Amino acid sequence: MADDIDRANELADEHLNHSLRAARAAAVTATSAGVPGECEECGEDMPRLIDGRCGYCRDGRGPRSRT
Numbered sequence: 001m002a003d004d005i006d007r008a009n010e011l012a013d014e015h016l017n018h019s020l021r022a023a024r025a026a027a028v029t030a031t032s033a034g035v036p037g038e039c040e041e042c043g044e045d046m047p048r049l050i051d052g053r054c055g056y057c058r059d060g061r062g063p064r065s066r067t
Protein backbone atom coordinates (compact mmCIF):
# COMPACT_ATOMS: atom_id res chain seq x y z
CA MET A 1 0.00 0.00 0.00
CA ALA A 2 2.66 2.49 1.07
CA ASP A 3 4.79 1.35 -1.85
CA ASP A 4 1.99 2.10 -4.25
CA ILE A 5 1.68 5.63 -2.89
CA ASP A 6 5.45 6.18 -3.10
CA ARG A 7 5.43 4.98 -6.68
CA ALA A 8 2.53 7.27 -7.54
CA ASN A 9 4.36 10.22 -6.01
CA GLU A 10 7.48 9.36 -7.98
CA LEU A 11 5.53 9.25 -11.21
CA ALA A 12 3.83 12.53 -10.38
CA ASP A 13 7.20 14.16 -9.68
CA GLU A 14 8.60 12.87 -12.95
CA HIS A 15 5.60 14.17 -14.82
CA LEU A 16 5.84 17.57 -13.11
CA ASN A 17 9.54 17.91 -13.87
CA HIS A 18 8.93 17.00 -17.47
CA SER A 19 6.11 19.55 -17.72
CA LEU A 20 8.29 22.26 -16.19
CA ARG A 21 11.10 21.54 -18.64
CA ALA A 22 8.68 21.63 -21.57
CA ALA A 23 7.14 24.88 -20.36
CA ARG A 24 10.56 26.47 -19.93
CA ALA A 25 11.62 25.41 -23.42
CA ALA A 26 8.38 26.78 -24.85
CA ALA A 27 8.92 30.08 -23.02
CA VAL A 28 12.41 30.45 -24.49
CA THR A 29 11.07 29.81 -27.97
CA ALA A 30 8.26 32.32 -27.49
CA THR A 31 10.71 34.95 -26.23
CA SER A 32 13.10 34.59 -29.15
CA ALA A 33 10.19 34.78 -31.59
CA GLY A 34 8.90 37.91 -29.89
CA VAL A 35 5.83 38.53 -27.79
CA PRO A 36 3.24 41.30 -28.03
CA GLY A 37 3.27 43.95 -25.31
CA GLU A 38 4.58 47.31 -24.19
CA CYS A 39 8.22 48.05 -24.84
CA GLU A 40 10.19 48.60 -21.63
CA GLU A 41 12.34 51.26 -23.27
CA CYS A 42 10.03 53.43 -25.36
CA GLY A 43 6.69 52.37 -23.86
CA GLU A 44 5.16 51.76 -27.27
CA ASP A 45 2.67 48.95 -27.71
CA MET A 46 4.41 46.55 -30.06
CA PRO A 47 3.36 43.25 -31.59
CA ARG A 48 6.82 41.76 -31.18
CA LEU A 49 8.94 42.36 -28.10
CA ILE A 50 12.19 40.50 -27.46
CA ASP A 51 13.62 40.72 -23.93
CA GLY A 52 10.91 43.32 -23.28
CA ARG A 53 12.11 45.69 -25.98
CA CYS A 54 10.78 46.42 -29.44
CA GLY A 55 12.80 46.00 -32.61
CA TYR A 56 13.38 49.73 -32.93
CA CYS A 57 14.95 50.02 -29.47
CA ARG A 58 17.00 46.86 -29.99
CA ASP A 59 18.31 48.28 -33.25
CA GLY A 60 19.00 51.65 -31.62
CA ARG A 61 16.81 53.42 -34.14
CA GLY A 62 14.21 54.50 -31.61
CA PRO A 63 10.49 53.92 -32.07
CA ARG A 64 8.71 55.22 -35.10
CA SER A 65 7.09 58.54 -34.30
CA ARG A 66 3.36 58.62 -33.81
CA THR A 67 1.80 61.90 -34.80
Ligand SMILES: [Zn+2]
Pocket residue numbers: 039040041042043044053054055056057058063
Ligand atom coordinates in the same frame (compact mmCIF):
# COMPACT_ATOMS: atom_id res chain seq x y z
ZN1 LIG B 1 10.87 50.35 -27.90
